[in-house]
Amino acid sequence: MAQSSEVDWEVKGSGISKRTLxxxxxxxxxxVVVIAVGVVLFLTGALTPKAAIREAAADSVEVSKVPQYPAIYxxxxxxxxxxxxRQSQRQVRFLQVKMEAMARDSEIxxxxxxxxxxxxxxxxxxLSHQDYETLHTIEGKEQLREAARHEINQVLEDQAGIKGVEAVYFTSFIMQ
Structure with missing residues (x-):
């Protein structure tokens, strides 16, 4: 009987057991399943080296945002x-500001x-619609810089159909 149980575990004509088979x-x-999944991913472009390079390049561009051209002031x-x-003291105040616009295109x-x-x-x-108390803060000055950039771009878009001023800088800012 012991021999018959051994025969049940062996494939007929070979020395390989059913368990091994x-x-x-x-x-x-x-x-086969792993290879099939790899082929599908490769054919859809999700596993190509170019796709990985493109994704890495897109990530690095978003992180570094390296300008293409030098700044022109x-x-x-x-x-x-x-x-x-000045609302709080009901008195007239004066503001003198020197500004520079920055773009990267000579056309702008x-x-x-x-x-x-x-x-x-x-x-x-x-500038004439600014609040004295607001302009005393760094945040107020930064808001004014951004508003000035927006105004310049709006005029350029209305008049020339282009915009591209990236920043406005104060080179002098005197409040009295």
Whole structure:
């Protein structure tokens, strides 16, 4: 009887047991499934080296945001001098500001030069509507810089159909 149980575990005509055969077939099935998944991923582009390189390049561009061209600065001289009303003490105050616009395209700088009167008008109106207490803070000055950049870009878009001023910098800021 012991011999008959050994015969049941062996495949007829070979010396491989059923247990070994099941393990081998299972390994082959797993390998076929893994290869099939790899082929599908490769064909859809999710596993190609180019896709990985593109994703890495997109991530590095978002992180570093390296400018393509050097910054070009243009002075918005002469200085802007405006008066505005200080609400808390009901008195007139004066503000003198010198500004420079920064862009990376000479076409934008030429547009600033060409539309200088409209830009100066918008900036004078913006400056004259400021609050004295707000401008005393760093946050208030930063908000004013951003508002000035927006005003310049709005004038350029309205007049020339372009915009591209990236920043406005105060080179002098005097409140009295």
């Amino acid at each position: 099941i393990i081998l077939v299972s390994i082959i099935i797993v390998l 243009h002075s918005l001289a002469p200085a802007f001098v405006v008066n505005f009303y 700088i030429e547009a600033i030069k060409n539309h200088r009167p409209a830009i100066r008008n918008s900036l004078l109106l913006l």
